[in-house]
Amino acid sequence: MILADTFQVLANPTRLRIVEALARRELCVGDLAVVAGTSHSAVSHHLRQLRQMKIVRYRKEGRMAFYHLDDDHIAQIFRMGREHVEES
Amino acid sequence: MILADTFQVLANPTRLRIVEALARRELCVGDLAVVAGTSHSAVSHHLRQLRQMKIVRYRKEGRMAFYHLDDDHIAQIFRMGREHVEES
DNA sequence: TGGACATATGAAACAATCTTCATATGTTGA
DNA sequence: TCAACATATGAAGATTGTTTCATATGTCCA
Numbered sequence: 428m429i430l431a432d433t434f435q436v437l438a439n440p441t442r443l444r445i446v447e448a449l450a451r452r453e454l455c456v457g458d459l460a461v462v463a464g465t466s467h468s469a470v471s472h473h474l475r476q477l478r479q480m481k482i483v484r485y486r487k488e489g490r491m492a493f494y495h496l497d498d499d500h501i502a503q504i505f506r507m508g509r510e511h512v513e514e515s
Numbered sequence: 516m517i518l519a520d521t522f523q524v525l526a527n528p529t530r531l532r533i534v535e536a537l538a539r540r541e542l543c544v545g546d547l548a549v550v551a552g553t554s555h556s557a558v559s560h561h562l563r564q565l566r567q568m569k570i571v572r573y574r575k576e577g578r579m580a581f582y583h584l585d586d587d588h589i590a591q592i593f594r595m596g597r598e599h600v601e602e603s
Numbered sequence: 604t605g606g607a608c609a610t611a612t613g614a615a616a617c618a619a620t621c622t623t624c625a626t627a628t629g630t631t632g633a
Numbered sequence: 634t635c636a637a638c639a640t641a642t643g644a645a646g647a648t649t650g651t652t653t654c655a656t657a658t659g660t661c662c663a
Contacts, residue, residue, distance in 0.1 A: 435526035490660040500599040511588040578630040
């Protein structure tokens with residue numbers, strides 16, 4: 428796993444909306460589709476990438492999958508990126 | 516300027532080698548080409564993207580351009596990304 | 604059991620990105 | 634001034650990424 432791949436996965440507005448939402452609370456795929464403003468299918472593809480880069484994890488509960496951020500690094504990277512953008 | 520674009524610019528191994536080198540010390544374009552292991556032209560294109568996203572700045576001295584990181588956020592984002600990758 | 608539901612995935616079309624090549628700009632020193 | 638140098642940039646081909654559509658898997662409940 429290469430550092431550039433981690434940033435690559437964060438380099439997409441839809442995935443960042445997912446990450447931002449998950450920084451607040453755990454959500455299922457359907458809710459994430461609404462939050463991210465795209466289809467279930469697209470969200471599912473994005474979530475796979477986020478899983479592969481260990482940015483999110485999930486727990487299964489029946490037929491639902493509840494996603495959350497993997498660890499605090501991600502929230503920190505997100506926050507620092509936002510600070511950087513805002514001061515520019 | 517959108518957050519995803521900032522991560523996009525970090526999402527490339529060549530540009531990350533540039534950022535890593537500049538985290539240590541200021542360097543000119545020719546040196547960066549050697550460090551990054553690619554052509555002057557490619558480095559110059561990459562540097563333009565890094566400039567546009569305020570990730571690097573430079574000072575001109577004669578015909579040389581000396582590049583350095585724009586601020587500490589970038590070094591922190593880089594470090595945190597590396598920590599995240601290493602613990603996976 | 605069977606149908607509705609939630610999520611996941613493969614393939615393909617379309618869009619975005621990276622590198623290379625050619626060339627341009629500005630600087631230095633002979 | 635002119636040639637060599639350091640860097641910058643536009644265009645194009647090759648590569649990679651994103652979304653959509655179709656379909657698959659597993660779960661729930663009537």
